[in-house]
Amino acid sequence: MATARAEQIPVKIELKTKIKHDEQQETYELVAFGRYYQKGKSIYIKYDEIQEEGTVNTIVKITEGEAVILRSGALKMRLSFIKGNEMNGSYDSPYGTLLLTTRTKELQLDQSSEGKIDGHFDLRYQLLMQGSSVGVYEMNIKFKEE
Template sequence: MQVKRAEQVPIQIKVKTMIQNEEETQSFELTTFGQYYQKDQSYYLQYEEVLEEGTIKTIVKVTEGAALILRTGAIQMRLPFKLKQRLRGSYETPYGTLDTTTYTKQLEHSLAQENNEGSVDIIYDLAIHGSIAGIYHINITFKEENE
């Protein structure tokens, strides 16, 4: 049986991350290009980052009331999100796999299918091996890339 792959739309994507912990607040911003596609009741954003450590492929899966961020390559990470729920994920390091826990405080997304643009906004507490790593705010906006 052949699986039909969803149509992929080239997009421009902006990822803003703010991390707040006891000592400080850090923020990072990434603007890159990637793909957007829909499958079943979910939509997906796919993009790559090139860092000193190597290339990281990121997939963001968004469904009603939930999201999942998967990163593979130089960084291996799985972060699940569901509003007001504590969920287990993982973060692989050269020294072994660390357990992560997300507690999602805010999860909002919008999608305008007619012009393939939207946003995902997630605020969550992140714990790594049971220790609070900080409060994270990820805001992802995307729009169809017009040539």
């Protein structure tokens, strides 16, 4: 059996995030070029996002029925997701580390099984900061080999 090599494949990433809080809704869209790779039973999608504060490096790790979003650089955050579960995470702010909690309502990965990397990851969750709801997030990540 050959050893699994985590080959990083260049992908185009289209990220769309909708945030609903009370009666308000915001939508953010981002197109980035990043990397896709597999390690064991997990897939990873890596990309950088340029924000006012500086560059944010994001890694999305997806394993059967669960996911983790890690952000580092100008912003440090860790969010964990398991459908139907409440998971703890953290956000490092200038005022200290804040406790984040996710309540995952939907988590689904669909990928083409034919040759090139092509798929999408859908995530819907309620986000709580220090125990107070800050909204329901719908995140859709489309990725396609370039």
